[in-house]
Amino acid sequence: MTTAVQPSPGHRADVQRPRFAHPAEAEFAAFLDFYRIAWEYEPRSFPLRWQDGRVVEQFTPDFYLPEQDLYVELTTMKQSLVTRKHRKVRRLRELYPHVNIVLLYRKDYHEILSRFGYGSVDITSLRPDQIERVLLSPAEIQRRVAELGQQISADYAGESLVLVGVLKGITFFLADLARAITRPLAIDYLQLSRDLREGVAIRKDLDLDIRGKHVLLVEDIVNTGLTLDFIVRVLRERKPASLEVCALLDKAERRLVPVPVEYVGFTIPNEFVVGYGLDYRELYRNLPFICVLKREVYEANGNGHLIEGTGQEAAAEAAESSLVATRVEVGSG
Numbered sequence: 001m002t003t004a005v006q007p008s009p010g011h012r013a014d015v016q017r018p019r020f021a022h023p024a025e026a027e028f029a030a031f032l033d034f035y036r037i038a039w040e041y042e043p044r045s046f047p048l049r050w051q052d053g054r055v056v057e058q059f060t061p062d063f064y065l066p067e068q069d070l071y072v073e074l075t076t077m078k079q080s081l082v083t084r085k086h087r088k089v090r091r092l093r094e095l096y097p098h099v100n101i102v103l104l105y106r107k108d109y110h111e112i113l114s115r116f117g118y119g120s121v122d123i124t125s126l127r128p129d130q131i132e133r134v135l136l137s138p139a140e141i142q143r144r145v146a147e148l149g150q151q152i153s154a155d156y157a158g159e160s161l162v163l164v165g166v167l168k169g170i171t172f173f174l175a176d177l178a179r180a181i182t183r184p185l186a187i188d189y190l191q192l193s194r195d196l197r198e199g200v201a202i203r204k205d206l207d208l209d210i211r212g213k214h215v216l217l218v219e220d221i222v223n224t225g226l227t228l229d230f231i232v233r234v235l236r237e238r239k240p241a242s243l244e245v246c247a248l249l250d251k252a253e254r255r256l257v258p259v260p261v262e263y264v265g266f267t268i269p270n271e272f273v274v275g276y277g278l279d280y281r282e283l284y285r286n287l288p289f290i291c292v293l294k295r296e297v298y299e300a301n302g303n304g305h306l307i308e309g310t311g312q313e314a315a316a317e318a319a320e321s322s323l324v325a326t327r328v329e330v331g332s333g
């Protein structure tokens with residue numbers, strides 16, 4: 001089973017884009033779309049005052065963000081407007097204490113991101129304008145990981161299993177997936193080294209003996225399939241009771257060798273992605289979302305101390321999504 005990356009909410013063909021009352025609202029919708037945060041435009045009006053049983057004042061917040069159950073009212077700095085909006089928000093909170101609402105100034109748009117799991121963008125000193133495209137938001141990843149966990153738990157009903165993760169890209173996916181699986185399980189890790197002359201080899205082997213065990217090999221991303229093909233062949237020789245593969249991301253169009261992937265999180269286009277464990281020369285693993293970075297980031301990193309090589313080489317490598325084939329020492333996956 002697989003899920004292709006869906007267009008973000010405002011770009012879906014089946015969703016009619018609302019007619020926004022104000023350009024700032026269109027701008028905010030575009031901002032939410034960029035970060036793949038789900039939104040609804042003016043979905044609900046809250047009566048605020050009644051006279052003779054009739055509603056004489058109501059408040060319709062501009063946006064509703066269902067993933068956080070949060071209403072957002074946009075405001076400008078204009079004092080008369082701000083005062084009026086503050087009064088409405090206060091009244092709404094009195095009458096509907098369970099409703100979450102924020103009054104948001106344009107300069108504070110980015111503050112809202114931390115609520116949606118985007119906090120560490122600052123920590124990794126990545127500026128939002130260095131992100132070409134957010135491919136998967138933290139909420140989308142977590143939803144899909146939960147689904148995979150459910151499916152795997154059902155498929156292995158009555159069994160226990162060994163999750164084998166391939167370091168290091170697997171760090172976060174394996175941790176989240178393991179907690180979404182409700183079967184008894186052991187966790188073990190493999191690490192590979194890749195060398196143009198020597199080929200792929202095991203740098204760190206499993207600690208556990210997997211003979212007779214149900215093994216689920218967990219990979220971050222399958223590209224050409226060469227890495228997976230190598231690992232599957234090695235593990236099969238050890239005679240597990242069964243061996244299946246779960247990959248968070250599948251660049252299916254890049255496949256060179258057929259590999260049996262039973263569980264796929266998302267099928268993604270052929271672009272070099274980072275975040276949620278995936279690195280570019282050891283950087284960006286701790287982004288809680290998955291994105292494509294602008295070329296200039298790789299160029300800048302080419303001169304950084306975590307990275308060898310020139311910026312130009314680095315950008316070319318990233319753009320071609322062919323790190324594995326072209327780099328002599330690619331780090332640890």
Ligand code: IMP
Nearest residue numbers: 222223224225226227272273278279333
């Ligand atoms: P394959 O052998 O071509 O299937 O490549 C798989 C390995 O290449 C993964 O385990 C990653 O380490 C790396 N890789 C492939 N595509 C990407 C990417 O878009 N971002 C980060 N690493 C990648």
